[in-house]
Amino acid sequence: MSNQAFVANLYHAPEKGSFDYIEQACIEVDDLGMITQVLSPDHPNYATLVEQHENTRSLTRLADHQYLLPGLVDLHTHAPQWPQAGKGLDLPLHDWLNQYTFPLESRYSDLTFAARIYPELVDTLLAHGTTTAMYFATIDSAPSEYLASVCKEKGQRALVGKISMDEKSMCPDYYVESSTQQALSDAEAFIQNVNEIDAKQGLIYPVVTPRFVPTSTKALLEGLSKLVSQYQCHVQTHASESDWARDFTEQTYQKTDVELYNETGLLTRKTVLAHSIFLSESDKETIKTVGAGIAHCPLSNMYFADAAFPLREAIDKDLHVGLGSDLSGGPLPSIFHAALDAVSHSRVREAGTNTHIMEQRGEASTRVSFVEAFWLATHGGGLTLDLPVGVFKPDTTSTHLWLIATPMVAKFVFMMISIASKTSWRKSLCIPPNLRFRQFG
Ligand SMILES: [Zn+2]
Numbered sequence: 154m155s156n157q158a159f160v161a162n163l164y165h166a167p168e169k170g171s172f173d174y175i176e177q178a179c180i181e182v183d184d185l186g187m188i189t190q191v192l193s194p195d196h197p198n199y200a201t202l203v204e205q206h207e208n209t210r211s212l213t214r215l216a217d218h219q220y221l222l223p224g225l226v227d228l229h230t231h232a233p234q235w236p237q238a239g240k241g242l243d244l245p246l247h248d249w250l251n252q253y254t255f256p257l258e259s260r261y262s263d264l265t266f267a268a269r270i271y272p273e274l275v276d277t278l279l280a281h282g283t284t285t286a287m288y289f290a291t292i293d294s295a296p297s298e299y300l301a302s303v304c305k306e307k308g309q310r311a312l313v314g315k316i317s318m319d320e321k322s323m324c325p326d327y328y329v330e331s332s333t334q335q336a337l338s339d340a341e342a343f344i345q346n347v348n349e350i351d352a353k354q355g356l357i358y359p360v361v362t363p364r365f366v367p368t369s370t371k372a373l374l375e376g377l378s379k380l381v382s383q384y385q386c387h388v389q390t391h392a393s394e395s396d397w398a399r400d401f402t403e404q405t406y407q408k409t410d411v412e413l414y415n416e417t418g419l420l421t422r423k424t425v426l427a428h429s430i431f432l433s434e435s436d437k438e439t440i441k442t443v444g445a446g447i448a449h450c451p452l453s454n455m456y457f458a459d460a461a462f463p464l465r466e467a468i469d470k471d472l473h474v475g476l477g478s479d480l481s482g483g484p485l486p487s488i489f490h491a492a493l494d495a496v497s498h499s500r501v502r503e504a505g506t507n508t509h510i511m512e513q514r515g516e517a518s519t520r521v522s523f524v525e526a527f528w529l530a531t532h533g534g535g536l537t538l539d540l541p542v543g544v545f546k547p548d549t550t551s552t553h554l555w556l557i558a559t560p561m562v563a564k565f566v567f568m569m570i571s572i573a574s575k576t577s578w579r580k581s582l583c584i585p586p587n588l589r590f591r592q593f594g
Pocket of ligand 1: 391427
């Protein structure tokens with residue numbers, strides 16, 4: 154197979170806080186799926202490139218009313234919780250885990266149950282434009298490896314973690330590792346097996362996944378960090394998700410989550426911390442110095458966080474940050490929806506909620522814009538993962554060429570365009586509402 158090219162109207166957010174729209178851009182993709190050129194019509198090589206691909210019948214032209222945008226990046230989602238999405242959000246985090254979530258996750262030890270759920274979930278995320286997802290699976294290795302193979306088969310870029318949780322006092326006896334040593338050897342075997350699924354072709358990645366501090370012994374955290382340095386793999390975990398989770402770490406270790414993860418060697422450039430609601434200034438400095446990232450999950454935060462994530466400050470401090478659906482703490486699978494939620498979350502934070510307070514009701518200047526939210530959903534997510542995804546430029550991968558779709562996406566495009574450019578892109582109103590996401594390349 155040789156290079157192919159697309160001529161299309163595209164938009165993306167190569168820089169934080171702004172986005173580019175290129176009418177009739179020509180994107181060339183090589184046979185490994187990497188973008189090799191992105192040329193606008195005023196580029197001196199544009200006509201030659203288009204002609205060359207027309208002659209070899211390797212050119213696809215999108216219609217005028219169609220647009221390309223980068224695939225969306227979901228930095229935090231729990232694949233096994235998909236069956237309970239939208240249910241059980243009446244309880245606080247600790248009770249929610251024990252009453253609903255651990256019983257559900259334990260069912261995946263039965264591979265036939267996993268086979269009923271995982272393919273449908275991956276199809277759903279792809280249908281919502283999520284071409285890159287970082288997944289928590291369960292503590293059982295076989296169904297977690299099966300999830301990785303489903304993503305491989307369906308062509309979704311996936312970072313998949315077998316959960317490690319060995320603190321017996323905090324886990325139900327039916328859903329806990331048999332020992333710390335067994336947890337570590339299973340985590341290592343998982344890394345090796347997932348690496349074999351993809352043969353390091355850049356689509357599927359194993360992730361070291363201590364669930365969070367309460368369900369981990371310190372020996373587990375330290376042992377996992379040795380695997381991280383040995384295999385140079387990603388790390389994902391939860392950090393200060395709620396008052397209860399934050400207090401647990403402070404009372405047990407007299408440290409913040411970030412301090413503990415850093416001390417045990419789990420905080421790296423390829424670490425993604427979900428939530429991170431209660432960061433100290435020192436925590437933020439540590440995260441920035443290490444280059445670790447944060448998965449902001451606004452909808453989940455509204456159910457479990459007990460506070461608002463300081464997104465404005467994280468963006469302004471140049472921390473690596475993107476968005477997560479946090480299924481099923483957040484009930485919706487769409488990262489577009491998460492982008493809208495991030496904006497709404499910040500606006501409520503800025504405006505405040507208590508009508509009895511007439512002044513200083515909210516936190517001034519903490520809003521984020523739609524354009525920033527789109528950056529978080531795409532390029533910001535790619536940067537957080539340290540992967541070349543979420544933007545159209547040479548040396549990024551082509552599985553992000555997506556045709557827009559769905560009434561909500563059309564509306565989102567229109568909002569961004571009207572807010573960011575103030576130009577008369579009326580065409581964005583003409584997107585047929587019945588289009589579906591389609592993947593190219
Ligand atoms: Zn989570």
